[in-house]
Amino acid sequence: MSNDSDAIVVKNPWGKLRQHTSARIALGRSGTSLPTGPHLEFQLAHARARNAVHHELNTVALSDALRARGFDVITAHSAAESRPVYLQRPDKGRRLDAPSRSALEIRPADTEPADVVFVIGDGLSALAIEENAVAFLDAVMPSLKADHWRVGPVVVVSQARVAVGDEVAEVLGAKIVVVLIGERPGLSSPDSMGIYMTLGPRSGMTDESRNCISNVRVEGLRYDLAAHKLLYLMTEAKKRGLSGVLLKDEAEDLSSNAVTTGQNFLLSAD
Amino acid sequence: MRYSQSIGTHTYTFDSLREVMAKASPARSGDYLAGVAARDDEERIAAQMALANLPLRTFLNEHVVPYETDEVTRLIIDEHDARAFAVVSHLTVGGFRDWLLSGAANEVSLAALAPGLTPEMVAAVSKICRVQDLILVAQKCRVVTKFRNTIGLKGRLSTRLQPNHPTDDPTGIAASIFDGLMYGSGDAVIGINPATDSIPAVMTLIEMLHEVIQRYNIPTQSCILSHVTTSIEAINRGAPIDLVFQSIAGTEAANKSFGIDLKVLQEGQDAALGLQRGTVGNNVMYFETGQGSALSANAHHGVDQQTIETRAYAVARKFKPLLVNTVVGFIGPEYLYDGKQIIRAGLEDHFCGKLLGVPMGCDICYTNHAEADQNDMDMLLTLLSVAGITFIMGIPGSDDIMLNYQTTSFHDALYARQVLGLKPAPEFEDWLRTSGIFDSGDSLKLADTLPKSFHRALAHLH
The missing domain is CATH 1.10.220.70 (lyase)
Structure with a gap:
């Protein structure tokens, strides 16, 4: 039957553009509508993304990998007791549950408070954390050590929203919190990790106090570039005493290998 | 009381x-x-x-x-x-x-x-x-705005071409722009959500869109959806900005959580007006809203989310925007749980915006953690198109690879135009014909061959 479709579907002669983007371009058309092939491919991608949302974070494997790198690891849980509750009650995902909070509070205080605490949360894609969190820390830690940042424990939080990091860091007395969290899965990227940096974290803060680096994954923003951006933001935040919308990310200015031209095929000269 | x-x-x-x-x-x-x-x-x-x-x-x-x-x-x-x-x-x-x-x-x-x-x-x-009331009344309203073309005329349905790319790669973005233009998308705006709010990256993208619009003589406008303060700074550094973007909400505290107030929005509008880049009009702002954003910032004052959302349109109309977009299903299931709630909310937002005199469009969308799918979006798209929605999004194959959600595709807009006889903005429609993307004549038929003016662009690819 495929021969019949070939005659009916209008193909787009710009398929080679697909090498430059994972966007669903050059799909062709049946009349003006989506042809059967790409229509069903989309439906499959949606079914897979739905599965990713409900995948549970393997905290044991993650903690083992972190400890093997010398991190002091604490596991915790948000006040959202299950995935369905988590999805409908973001307020619960922003708070620790009582046992987790107590465990942090009774922890012996560090001799000097940490400059930065990393909080790792499953967010909406535990897959993103399993694939990217450790590799990103491997990329950023050498620079932090070289610049003499005092790095506190890594706290792994299940059923976490970004703001749970504020409570964690407040209890631990850290000056900066960096939250690594699974972003909501897209059809083409069920494994995208976000990084949120906040200076002077405390419970009840809102998003204007944070700086975000998003889409950290193998096929998105590379670990070394994300690490460069984070280090820039942390350094500027500490120097200027602020984070969030008032702290602009001008890291590209400092990066030697960043893309600084908008040139592309649409604008090529003859 | x-x-x-x-x-x-x-x-x-x-x-x-x-x-x-x-x-x-x-x-x-x-x-x-x-x-x-x-x-x-x-x-x-x-x-x-x-x-x-x-x-x-x-x-x-x-x-x-x-x-x-x-x-x-x-x-x-x-x-x-x-x-x-x-x-x-x-x-x-x-x-x-x-x-x-x-x-x-x-x-x-x-x-x-x-x-x-x-x-x-x-x-x-x-x-x-009821839903039919929301449609019937909204359809009576007419809100017309202008920059390089005329948006909101009767019988028209405009689209924002949304060529997002996860790392803001210029060639990747250009590929989606090309795809969209070939499907007749982009008369409301060519608008990119940048992956970061970095000023150098934003400047690069603004310059690129400016050059594409000039090179192909497209009667449309560009926008980088960065924070208003980033746009102001980019303008100060000489960037050719058409529209200044900002997400807005219906309370002072919620706006504060976005890092804005009325004063900074005024500064943004003044900065864009100062560039005098519009040719047929001077509506220079692009706002986005969505039910639930105030509660999300714990800034709702015990008011229901739909009432707070409507208050955001009062903020919008003060600054005479070209476009206002309710991103209805983006925020997630904790605010709008399923397709039924998303559909109702989209129609409410459009109705309320139009009654207040705001050029209301809708990002007909859902996330992968909501109980919704393409069938729900088809229903909302059809209903809003009947109601006279000003503009919708256009994205390759409904899949936003940067923001990780699903919105309407280039194909979806053509479906709505076909079943309801809707056309793009008149200046853009003329361009689609003269450039050879649409067949000449009155029909709204896509040409079967690649337009000559775009041959050269593809010839540069290897």
């Missing part, structure tokens, strides 16, 4: 205007999350009956968010046009619904009335409207 409604032997009482409004709202997860929703359907209808009996004037005297502590309330009250309001000032909310459905409400009378309406009046009447 207390309000009550008797049903049989039972009397329902509501302690405040905000409680009547919240409990009259059709059910949605965000209002349950906030703890302001009706206990059950009967209490909801009692609240709707109480609301229907309220004089519209009530909303000028009792405020759901305090005047003293909220600049959005002050904007709404201080700039209310009492003369425009006079034509309906004697009506109750229920009477207002009847008036809107009657022949007295038409394109001319509704445009004249808009400055006399407050967001709370409009939100209130929407709560006692």
Whole structure:
């Protein structure tokens, strides 16, 4: 039957553009509508993304990998007791549950408070954390050590929203919190990790106090570039005493290998 | 003030205007999350009956968010046009619904009335409207805006070409722009959500869009959806910005959580106006909104999410935007749980925006953690297109690879145009024909061959 479709579907002669983007371009058309092939491919991608949302974070494997790198690891849980509750009650995902909070509070205080605490949360894609969190820390830690940042424990939080990091860091007395969290899965990227940096974290803060680096994954923003951006933001935040919308990310200015031209095929000269 | 409604032997009482409004709202997860929703359907209808009996004037005297502590309330009250309001000032909310459905409400009378309406009046009447009312009344409204083309004319449906790329790669973005233009998308705006808010990256993208629009002589406008302060800084550094973007909400505290206030929005508008880049008009702002954003910032003052959303349109209209977009299904299931709630919210937002005189478009969308799918979006797209939506999004194959959600595709817009005979903005329509993307003549048919002007671009690819 495929021969019949070939005659009916209008193909787009710009398929080679697909090498430059994972966007669903050059799909062709049946009349003006989506042809059967790409229509069903989309439906499959949606079914897979739905599965990713409900995948549970393997905290044991993650903690083992972190400890093997010398991190002091604490596991915790948000006040959202299950995935369905988590999805409908973001307020619960922003708070620790009582046992987790107590465990942090009774922890012996560090001799000097940490400059930065990393909080790792499953967010909406535990897959993103399993694939990217450790590799990103491997990329950023050498620079932090070289610049003499005092790095506190890594706290792994299940059923976490970004703001749970504020409570964690407040209890631990850290000056900066960096939250690594699974972003909501897209059809083409069920494994995208976000990084949120906040200076002077405390419970009840809102998003204007944070700086975000998003889409950290193998096929998105590379670990070394994300690490460069984070280090820039942390350094500027500490120097200027602020984070969030008032702290602009001008890291590209400092990066030697960043893309600084908008040139592309649409604008090529003859 | 207390309000009550008797049903049989039972009397329902509501302690405040905000409680009547919240409990009259059709059910949605965000209002349950906030703890302001009706206990059950009967209490909801009692609240709707109480609301229907309220004089519209009530909303000028009792405020759901305090005047003293909220600049959005002050904007709404201080700039209310009492003369425009006079034509309906004697009506109750229920009477207002009847008036809107009657022949007295038409394109001319509704445009004249808009400055006399407050967001709370409009939100209130929407709560006692069925879906068909939301469509019928919105369809009567006409809000026309201009920059390099004319948006919002009768029988037109515009699209934002949204060529997002996860790392802002210029060639990747150009590939999606090319795809969109070949499908007739992009008359509302070519608008990129950048992956970061970095000023150098934003400057690069602005320059690129500027050059594409110039090179191909496209009667449209560009926008990088970065924070307003980033756009202002980019303008100060000489960037060729067409539209200044900002996400906005309906309370001062929620706007603060976005890092903005009315003053900085004014600065953004002034900066863009100073560039004088519009050719047929000077609407230079692009705003996005969405039910639930105030609660998300814990800045809702116990008001239901649909009422707060409508207050954001009062913020929008102060700055004469070219486009306002309710990103209805983006925020997630904790605010709009499923397809049914998303569909109703999209129609409410469009209805309320249009009554207030705002050029309302809709990002007909859902996330992968919501109970919704493509069938739900097809329903909302069809309903909004019948209702006269100003613009929708256009993205390759419905899949936003940067923001990780699904919105309407280039194909979807062509479906809506085909079944309802809708056309793009007139200047852009002419361009689609002269450039060879559409066949010449009156039909809206895509040409079967690649237009000559774009041959050269593809020839450079290897």
